[in-house]
Amino acid sequence: MSPHRPPRAGCITLGAALSIACVLLGGLIATTADAQRRGVAPIRVVRPDPAESERLTPVVIDNVRYLSTNDLARIFGATKYWRPEIQKLSLRMGTHTIRFTVGAPVILVDEEARNLVAPVILVHGVVHAPEAILELLFSWGLVPDATYDGDTRVIRYRVEPHSIRQAQLYTRDRVTEVVASLGRSLPTRVLYATPTELRVLFEGGTLDSARVFSGGVVADGWMRETAGGVECRLGLTEDARGYTINVTNNRLKISLTYDRGLVDAGIFTRLEPLALGSIPGRVRTIVIDPGHGGSDTGSPLPGGQVEKDVALEIARALRSALQSRTQARIVLTRDGDVDVSSDRRAAIANGAKADLYLSIHLDNEGVVRGGGFRVLSYQSITENSEAPIVVGDGNVALPMPAWRGAQSPFAGTSLALAEGVARALRQVFPATPTVTEAGRLETLQSVACPALLLESAPTARTGPEASSPRGYTIYDYTQTVARAVDEFVRGYRGI
Ligand SMILES: [Zn+2]
Structure with missing residues (x-):
């Protein structure tokens, strides 16, 4: 406890009462306050950046130190609302509100009354509260980023408070x-x-x-x-x-x-459903992109297969599933074992005026390794962000020069669609882990329509009935994705 602790609440001296009366009567106290400001040790406010550190000097009125609520608002980043007609002031600190009434030795913290050692007063038209309010504010946890030592009278902010x-x-x-x-x-x-x-x-x-x-x-x-x-x-x-x-x-x-x-x-x-397609509820062209191809085999898969072949098989099954559900024209970025660059894939989609782009990959890592699904979408982030950036299949995370690709305007719709597809997969395959991820996906960044990258686990053999380690078949998988896409197109509300 501070040796300088002022008298307890309720013990207002006659002198203090008179001083308060003077303040209320017309600011005569100002001269006294100025005189008494000298010789009062200031409170130090220490910030992580020393240039921002400062001192608060209380005014002393009849042996009670008072702090200006202007100073309190400034050092605690609080918002002040002063209502002169009723002599009430509110300080909004984060989600908490502290209410002061001039002349009252009580404040309200979130509607709960707390006693002060002396009444709240006006000095030069500014509401002042007894300095002891500091210990109360800290003991109530209203200033989570800082500590206060009443003995040394130092407010010390922690390094880098959370934003x-x-x-x-x-x-x-x-x-x-x-x-x-x-x-x-x-x-x-x-x-x-x-x-x-x-x-x-x-x-x-x-x-x-x-x-x-x-x-x-x-x-x-x-x-x-x-x-x-x-x-x-x-x-x-x-x-x-x-x-x-x-x-x-x-x-x-x-x-x-x-x-x-x-x-x-x-x-x-x-709140409105996100729509795919130039006419809401109607998708004219869907581009399916079987990953890799030609000299780019993709990941080696169990059973001696390679990603490029199974991706093409899934893409063809997805084409059939979408054709049976929608009126859309379906375009594949490759329908054989050929090399196609990332730029070329995006150019095919943009040239076809695609309403939706689905890139098909397989993986042998993370949640997918055990037979799960990963639904990826593009998310651009600010240039100075330290966030990990996903490149290609999501296996490699390395920094890439930031630029806003054609995909940026569609990132929200793509993300919502990714959630819709993931939700459908979880419903149909409840025992199979399904995750969504968003990041700066190189393969999607130049595509000018909503776009997803779908990763599934390798199958042990080929054909639509080939099953993954979790037992789902290519047929079940592509039917589920097609249903989710169709429901999204029609503005399905989901669960
Ligand atoms: Zn791949």
Whole structure:
């Protein structure tokens, strides 16, 4: 405990009461406060960057040290709301609100009353609170990035505070909100917003701890760190209709509503199914890309096979499956054992004005090794990002010069389609691990339509009935992918 600790709450001296009266009466106290500012040891605020470190000098009124709420707002990155007509001030710190009333020796923290050692006062028109409020703020955990030592009177910020903190879900009247405190501004990207799911990426952000959410129109959701930053993914209930995202200097808020009126009024953005094709619900051309070919054999597979041959077999089976379900023209980037460059594959798709591009590969690594599926889509990330970059089959991660390819505008739709295909695979093959991944895929970056790279496990023999280590056949696999694509095209809501 500090030897300089001021008197306990409730022990207001007559002098203090008179001083407060003077302050309230017309600012006469200002001269006294200025006089008493000298000789008071400042509080040191130590930041990781020494250039940003500073000192706070309290004013002393009748032996009580007071700190300006302007100073508190500045050092804690809080937002201040002052309502002079009722002499009340609110400080918004992350997801917490502290309310001060001039003349009251009490503050409200998130509606809960806490005693102060002396009343809140006005000095030069600025609300001041007793310095002892610092120990209260820290002991209540309102300043997670810093510590306070009352004996040495030093506030010490930790190195590199997380940029997103204290994320919480609130259900209000017609609105469900995910609110978090922001340490710095972050590029915000809505990956997609469909009636079933809202997915938002805060690029380059870091998170204090992973969260899960449910309540209101959020059936299940989470916020966690991913390769590109911090991602928030909210699975929505059937009655969700609209969303808004609001990011200020120190706070982010994702709001959802079931109220059609708020959507019709333009206050919320409508959640709409993502459509493939130039005419919604109608896909004219699908390009299937059997990976590798010719001198590029791809991965060696068990049983002496090579990836290029089985990929072609899967591509042909997928062509049949899609032809039986859709009216689309199906184009293969190769229909034989020939060399085709990545650029040439993209050129074939773009030249055919493809509405959808599906690249077929097999793998012998990771989740796929044990017989699983990996559904990959392209995700561009900011140039200074340290996120791993996936090249080719996803087996190699190495940095590539960043540039925004033709695929960038379709990344959201591609990601949503990837989730749809993965969901269908999980339904049909519940015992088979299925993962989705997004990254800078070289093979997709120049394709100018929604695009996926589908990886499955090698089969032990050839033919549509050939089965993987998990027992699924090429026929079952391609039928499932075709069904998922068809449902996506028709705006299926999913589960
Ligand atoms: Zn491959």
